[in-house]
Amino acid sequence: MCDSDFYIHQDEPLVIVISGPSGVGKDAVIDRMKERQLPFHFVVTAATRKPRPDEVNGVDYIFISHDEFAEMIEKGELLEHAIVYNDYKGIPRSQVRQALESGKDVVMRLDVQGAETIRKLCPDALLIFLTAQSEHELVQRLQLRKTETPEGLKLRIATAKKEFNRIEAFDYVVTNKENQLDETVDVINAIINAEHHRVKMRKVTL
Amino acid sequence: MCDSDFYIHQDEPLVIVISGPSGVGKDAVIDRMKERQLPFHFVVTAATRKPRPDEVNGVDYIFISHDEFAEMIEKGELLEHAIVYNDYKGIPRSQVRQALESGKDVVMRLDVQGAETIRKLCPDALLIFLTAQSEHELVQRLQLRKTETPEGLKLRIATAKKEFNRIEAFDYVVTNKENQLDETVDVINAIINAEHHRVKMRKVTL
Numbered sequence: 001m002c003d004s005d006f007y008i009h010q011d012e013p014l015v016i017v018i019s020g021p022s023g024v025g026k027d028a029v030i031d032r033m034k035e036r037q038l039p040f041h042f043v044v045t046a047a048t049r050k051p052r053p054d055e056v057n058g059v060d061y062i063f064i065s066h067d068e069f070a071e072m073i074e075k076g077e078l079l080e081h082a083i084v085y086n087d088y089k090g091i092p093r094s095q096v097r098q099a100l101e102s103g104k105d106v107v108m109r110l111d112v113q114g115a116e117t118i119r120k121l122c123p124d125a126l127l128i129f130l131t132a133q134s135e136h137e138l139v140q141r142l143q144l145r146k147t148e149t150p151e152g153l154k155l156r157i158a159t160a161k162k163e164f165n166r167i168e169a170f171d172y173v174v175t176n177k178e179n180q181l182d183e184t185v186d187v188i189n190a191i192i193n194a195e196h197h198r199v200k201m202r203k204v205t206l
Numbered sequence: 207m208c209d210s211d212f213y214i215h216q217d218e219p220l221v222i223v224i225s226g227p228s229g230v231g232k233d234a235v236i237d238r239m240k241e242r243q244l245p246f247h248f249v250v251t252a253a254t255r256k257p258r259p260d261e262v263n264g265v266d267y268i269f270i271s272h273d274e275f276a277e278m279i280e281k282g283e284l285l286e287h288a289i290v291y292n293d294y295k296g297i298p299r300s301q302v303r304q305a306l307e308s309g310k311d312v313v314m315r316l317d318v319q320g321a322e323t324i325r326k327l328c329p330d331a332l333l334i335f336l337t338a339q340s341e342h343e344l345v346q347r348l349q350l351r352k353t354e355t356p357e358g359l360k361l362r363i364a365t366a367k368k369e370f371n372r373i374e375a376f377d378y379v380v381t382n383k384e385n386q387l388d389e390t391v392d393v394i395n396a397i398i399n400a401e402h403h404r405v406k407m408r409k410v411t412l
Contacts, residue, residue, distance in 0.1 A: 006341045007370035009379050129405070135212045164213035172403045173215050187403060194400035197378045197393060199335070 011196055014105045015096065015122055015204045016040070018188070019115035020130030021160030023142040025176045026109045029130065029188070032181045033107065038189065041099035043108040046072065049087035062092065079206065080110065080117045097206045105192060112163040119169055124202035126195055128188060129170040133177050135161075217402055220311045221302065221328055221410045222246070224394070225321035226336030227366030229348040231382045232315045235336065235394070238387045239313065244395065247305035249314040252278065255293035268298065285412065286316065286323045303412045311398060318369040325375055330408035332401055334394060335376040339383050341367075 018026055034042055047061040048069050057063045064072075069088045072078050081090030091108055099106045110118065118125050132138040135157070142148055142156055167173060172191050176184045195202065224232055240248055253267040254275050263269045270278075275294045278284050287296030297314055305312045316324065324331050338344040341363070348354055348362055373379060378397050382390045401408065 006367065007337050007373060007379070009337070009381065131213050131215070161212070167213060167405055170405050172400065173213070173405050174403055175215065187399060190396040190399040191403060193393060193396040194378065197380055197397060199373055199376050199379050 009197070010201060012201045012203050013100045013103050014192065014195055014202060015100070015118070015125040016105060016107045016192060017115045017118050017125055017127045018107065018109050018130060019112055019127065019170070020176075021112065021132075021138065021163045022156045023138045023145075023160065024130040024132050025141065025181070025184075026130055028181060029176060029184055030107065030109050032185050033188070036185065039104070040107045040192075041095075041102075041104045043091055043095060043106060045108075046078070046090045046092050047087065048089075079121060080114050082111065082114055093206055100204065100206070112166055116166065116169050122204045122206065124204050126192070126202060127170040127172070128191065129167050129173045130176050130184075131164070131173060133175055137178055215403070216407060218407045218409050219306045219309050220398065220401055220408060221306070221324070221331040222311060222313045222398060223321045223324050223331055223333045224313065224315050224336060225318055225333065225376070226382075227318065227338075227344065227369045228362045229344045229351075229366065230336040230338050231347065231387070231390075232336055234387055235382060235390055236313065236315050238391050239394070242391065244391075245310070246313045246398075247301075247308075247310040249297055249301060249312060251314075252284070252296045252298055253293065254295075285327060286320050288317065288320055299412055306410065306412070318372055322372065322375050328410045328412065330410050332398070332408060333376040333378070334397065335373050335379045336382050336390075337370070337379060339381055343384055 018030060020026055030042065033040070044058065044060070044062055046064055046069065048064060048066050051057060051061065051063050055061060066088070069090065072090065072092070073081060077093055078090035079093045079096060081088060096106050096108075115127050119127060132141065138160060139153070139157060142153055148156065174184060174187050174191075224236060226232055236248065239246070250264065250266070250268055252270055252275065254270060254272050257263060257267065257269050261267060272294070275296065278296065278298070279287060283299055284296035285299045285302060287294060297316075302312050302314075321333050325333060338347065344366060345359070345363060348359055354362065380390060380393050380397075
């Protein structure tokens with residue numbers, strides 16, 4: 001901390017979780033962050049589902065079999081995992097650890113429950129809760145997906161409302177306004193920049 | 207907090223203290239913030255010294271007599287005050303309160319001791335510690351002032367080193383690199399922007 005009594009700030013890489021209810025635009029925000037070539041490590045999630053035609057293994061996801069996934073769980077190689085429609089998704093621990101060791105901030109996208117799991121594992125993780133400007137906007141975004149049945153939509157809206165009550169587990173809340181993706185990314189960048197100047201730095205050990 | 211169960215973020219104006227040892231460039235940073243017309247209220251300090259030819263009363267300082275200053279102290283109208291070479295400087299409480307009531311963030315420049323006083327009065331104030339990149343740079347800046355005797359310079363350097371030990375009272379530390387004033391202001395802006403997105407907002411009452 002000290003260079004002949006002169007103050008030198010100690011900086012540590014951060015674990016940044018972008019979370020929030022279904023439909024707030026988590027993927028769009030992270031895609032825009034990647035497009036802007038921000039100097040973070042974006043976690044490549046391990047998944048058991050089949051790759052879509054446009055998806056590249058190791059870039060979009062790390063596609064593995066159910067057996068391989070089960071083995072990773074058993075060996076404690078996943079920081080967090082979840083079942084999504086009978087398929088498994090998880091965050092490889094070694095990937096996050098390597099990025100941190102190289103000094104890079106790590107960005108991952110997780111649902112609210114996954115973010116809470118990360119909070120328990122790494123109390124010093126930086127948790128950002130993305131929200132929409134209004135319920136109306138959230139409903140519209142979910143309808144645009146066209147993959148939701150009316151019942152599925154109702155369920156997602158009810159879940160989103162419940163998730164707002166869990167915001168206290170998060171550090172920051174950012175409203176992802178419609179057609180203002182760059183503004184959202186600017187705020188997330190400001191948060192990450194600011195966090196690197198905290199006197200009491202977060203320090204994540206995995 | 208809730209609009210039919212939908213999460214609306216509560217935002218509060220901030221009290222921001224720019225502090226740090228003598229010679230780190232506090233005035234230069236705040237001047238650049240003013241030049242960039244950032245939407246903050248910059249506190250106009252009350253002072254008992256005579257105005258310099260280029261100084262405008264009510265803009266650069268609020269120039270008042272020793273008697274008026276004494277009365278303000280007695281009536282508790284100063285948030286903080288200090289004696290500087292037999293002259294008095296202080297932060298008018300009503301000015302800060304009015305700015306906050308209008309919803310504006312308030313920025314003030316204080317020495318390290320003054321910042322610690324504000325921390326006691328308003329635990330939720332946002333305290334930023336400015337530092338130089340090296341002791342060499344700090345010495346150079348102090349020498350450039352040409353107002354320092356060799357003994358005065360030694361004293362200021364010794365004080366600066368002691369002040370680094372008090373950094374734990376601060377929230378953020380920003381290195382004001384030489385000829386990088388805009389970078390410094392960008393970081394301060396990022397910090398203020400980020401703080402407006404904290405889930406647990408700071409709330410200052412005076």
